[in-house]
Amino acid sequence: MDKLFYLVPVLGVLGLLYTFVKFNWVVKQDAGSDRMKEISNYIAEGAMAFLKAEWKILGYFVVIVAILLGVMAQANPHSHWSISIAFILGAVFSATAGYIGMRIATKSNVRTAQAAKTSLSKALSVSFTGGSVMGLGVAGLAVLGLGSVFIILYLHFVSGITPATPEYNLAMVKAIEILTGFSLGAESIALFARVGGGIYTKAADVGADLVGKVEAGIPEDDPRNPATIADNVGDNVGDVAGMGADLFGSYVATVLATMVLGQETISVDNFGGMAPILLPMLIAAVGIIFSIVGTWFVKVSDKAGINTDTVQKALNMGNWGSIILTALASIGLVYYILPETMSLRGHEFTKWGVLGAIAVGLVVGALMSIITEFYTAMGKRPVLSIIRQSSTGHATNVIGGLAVGMESTFLPILVLAGGIWGSHEFAGLYGVAIAAAGMMATTAMQLAIDAFGPIADNAGGIAEMCELPKEVREKTDVLDAVGNTTAATGKGFAIASAALTALALFAAFVGVAGIDGIDIYNAKVLAALFVGGMIPFIFSSLAIRAVGEAAMSMVEEVRRQFRTIPGIMEGTGKPEYDKCVAISTEASIKKMMLPGAIAIISPLIIGFLAGPEALGGFLAGATVCGVLMGMFQNNAGGAWDNAKKSFEKGVEINGEMFYKKSEPHKASVTGDTVGDPFKDTSGPSMNILIKLMSIVSLVIAPTLAEIYNTKTGQATIEKKQPTEQVITTSTSQVIP
């Protein structure tokens, strides 16, 4: 094994070291007054309470699935019981990624509020450092985990076998198949974290408002309200931990998908034919270095005015800096590692084609962000149309938002379709996968930019609760506003990369399952296409309904505390924040079980009952509808949100000015509330859903190949040599 492979986990460790150093830097910052520390402690305790409850329930899930996986793998010559260990590792790493995010977010929020007393520059520094701790933690864990598990698997299963023999290929298939377990663990925890977090944050939000503001008549964010802390915890749980686990899973899935296709690629190189496997890992690993470099660009001058443009510009500098540096490094890596030509399933491509595909991925990512911003930003045509339609009432506001959301699928789908076609033209299926890997290379930076928003948001809440001077809130508001934009564009980016990743996984599935193709014209495939397309609809239905029902549980718990704790309204009795948090946690985790189960079990049912080709149709249907429903819901929700926010500064409709508390504003609040579960619960789950179903399919592919007696993965094992010698191997050949 080439030494370059060892560079991958080393760079992962580098990312984690950076995380450790910067975490300590944040902790050393001033956490403000005792009051501020108290409030932020409540939030941190609540967040921990959520994690514990989540881990307890997911622990059972992980153990059961690990046992099932081990049993299934044991019965199959192309897998191995150790896939269950890989699965557990993936789940643990994913949970750790969420934990790091939660820890740093609950440390930085209060310190950002304190820093905002000094200057915008200082506040940005603290909140963005908090974001980058999470970003590099997630990326570092992913690169370390994937890299070291691969190396261990290689050393154990493959090392010592002569390269380019059937035995070697068979062993490589097995190693990669086991690695898929790592991704399965990561992605399934991601789904539960995203859905559970999404339900939690919106349920706590609505629940706290309904009892506190409406029934008890106390202000928003009042510490006497037992659900207030849950509400603030929700921001950390949904927007920080959920997103961290989500991006950890995505990052791993994308690199893995490229590795699976890379394993199938015929390449005569200096790495024993393993250059196409090494490339995505190395790109991800150097992405860590340049994400760290990128963070150095994110600075605003102490003399800069307090406005969003300065902050946005600083973030853009960091983002584009890391993207351009990583792209340049990728050119070097491709040039140095890859041979002139390779081929995958009969499709020849060159190293320059691979570079072209990476470029396509970067362009798709950039266009997605721009288009998403257009559809959700204040002052642009879509949001303005919703504002105008708010003047005629709640219903027209809702209709307007739904129309915007549906319309917003048009350009992104054309870009995505162009990206699929273009990356495939450049480098075949490997091109589609590496395009996604290129997009995801600077995940650390993306996540830093995404995570600083909720930190600033929380800082603003703490400032409000502790009655800090108005200037503090002004500065955190500027950071929060920029965070809203980056959150929306981040979602556009996430869905595009998920689509490409799902397709790469889909292509990998075809290879491992040993089928020639997936003909829609086949009645079974067609029927499965419909069933697959329906999954995102039923999943969304369950998720958005769960928000409503979980909010009701929260309402009941708060009412109980108001009734039974003496002195709670006078501020002398301490509300049981943890109970409220636990209730909300349990309700949300309970409600997330069914959608999660659907995502995991439905591919099993289709696969085992109708065979691998039908499962391919199922995945295609689910991917198409999942991408569309994700875009529709995310963008409708984002547009409604900003339409409502526009009323804060006042909007002009037919020559008349309208502000907060006007009738059109009330209509816009309805739209925003409808949009909440869209954009924070079901919408962002779509990208995990489609990837998770593809990974589940990939994991069961060798078993399906056995049962359905297809070519039993021969497509991947009979890697043809460039000399066109066909090496056949009996499927019963098992490595001793």
Add this chain to the structure above:
Amino acid sequence: MDKLFYLVPVLGVLGLLYTFVKFNWVVKQDAGSDRMKEISNYIAEGAMAFLKAEWKILGYFVVIVAILLGVMAQANPHSHWSISIAFILGAVFSATAGYIGMRIATKSNVRTAQAAKTSLSKALSVSFTGGSVMGLGVAGLAVLGLGSVFIILYLHFVSGITPATPEYNLAMVKAIEILTGFSLGAESIALFARVGGGIYTKAADVGADLVGKVEAGIPEDDPRNPATIADNVGDNVGDVAGMGADLFGSYVATVLATMVLGQETISVDNFGGMAPILLPMLIAAVGIIFSIVGTWFVKVSDKAGINTDTVQKALNMGNWGSIILTALASIGLVYYILPETMSLRGHEFTKWGVLGAIAVGLVVGALMSIITEFYTAMGKRPVLSIIRQSSTGHATNVIGGLAVGMESTFLPILVLAGGIWGSHEFAGLYGVAIAAAGMMATTAMQLAIDAFGPIADNAGGIAEMCELPKEVREKTDVLDAVGNTTAATGKGFAIASAALTALALFAAFVGVAGIDGIDIYNAKVLAALFVGGMIPFIFSSLAIRAVGEAAMSMVEEVRRQFRTIPGIMEGTGKPEYDKCVAISTEASIKKMMLPGAIAIISPLIIGFLAGPEALGGFLAGATVCGVLMGMFQNNAGGAWDNAKKSFEKGVEINGEMFYKKSEPHKASVTGDTVGDPFKDTSGPSMNILIKLMSIVSLVIAPTLAEIYNTKTGQATIEKKQPTEQVITTSTSQVIP
């Protein structure tokens, strides 16, 4: 040509004769007082004004497309310029179907109101006869048109050539290809009629309310409001004419799809190998007889109480009577006409398999109706959940409805997928097509049941405007309530049959385009799958936004009339109903052009730019998402509507009773308004959209085959003989 073929147009004429006789019977009924006649005349004039405006604009469209079709066909040996004539005939027949519906509906509404003075039995008799005039008119025109055009084409192109020779097969391909033009004409008019009518009816509804009720303070349905007539016209335009054209197009498309696949089927029978072509036409033709018989069962006793159950039972009797009789007749037809075994593209099936497929179609149709009713009916879990969620405001009501709509795709999709798989198991692709044809056989009866609802609804409006006794309104309300249920189940039925038809057309496209299959695993196909899936989203977005914008145009026109016509508010000046109707008509027709154009042009772009296999992927994506979006929107709209209606009788939420004008009721009105464009504009257009795109693709298939140099339709021309002799023919062979 066997004489049995001539039976098809003869039975079509029988249907039209019944239409003529019953039309005259309705006209002879008492139209009531002068006031009632005046009001109904306004409505009839308005409806005519819409038709004229629509025809004028669609006239240009038809002429341009006909020329383009003729030119394209002329350049292709597998088509003929006369396809443009077939196209024009299809369009004219479809328009005529809409015209008949409009005429009878505007005659029966006032006569139903008058009849309701006597008894429920009499009112049902008039309104249902009105519906059946439309139903049999539509079915008669379809069977007559399709049957006679086919006979003419056969006599001109095929007659005299020895059966089972390559020349014969080539000539048959040409004849069927030209017949596709008829279906294209019918379906494109259907799309415009449905979308235009849908925009019209909702725009007029909202426009009339906003200016009349809110601004001028006059009651609903007040004749001083120039938009009132437009509102009532809207019901006829959307629910009657739009639906008539829709079902005419569906009926033709379904039979045609079966004929195309029947032409490809290898059958040694007594009809020169044409039994599989003859069967769907004959089933449709006998469906007319048994629909007429079915109408005789729809009667309630003069002594029966005034309640919905009696009426529903009478309709069910008629519906099931005609279905069972047609099913029995189908057994006879299949037994008599079909040979023991046939084969299509290498898939062998028996006559018993064909019967099984028809049975699958009937079961799918029945289950769809039952499930749709569950999701939209009052008193069932879904509607009750929306009612409960109305208690916490507008937003939760909307969320509840959206969740119900999304959830409502679950069971229907499983049924549909089962239907696809089942009918294919029984008789291959021909089975899928004949299942749809079986479902559609009693279209005349279905349409009679669907159309009587809006007639009763209009009758109620006239009763209100003319201040007829309360008992009249009571009876029309009973009929209207039953009509609401039948409308919802009709939509479930329509989307299921459309899905099966689209699949059959899709299969026919594969044959004519000469491709082996459509592999999703191909990057181009996959990209096209995404683009296809996006079409129903952008189409829905345009349609629901159009409703909002057209309503604004209406508002402005009504304001102008109130300002400029002297004495209008005193009742001495006559409002210019026709101008209002024309404005609304033009606005709605203008707004329907873009969605209509997308449906027609997008398959052309994909087909000519990316080739037939990509177009196949495009169609699959559009069909899956179209079916899902159709179900989602129809059922969400239906459920919201009935949630609102439940408040009229009072609903219990958490032990408290709520009635009209309560806060929860207001929230339910918001949901209903959001649902209006869902269930009456974009939702019901989905089934036409998916069929129209398939037909457009089928029409251009021979040209694509030429350009992309596929096997140039050989799959269909090289019909293998049962003896396994392969007869090959050069594609340059053209019949002299």
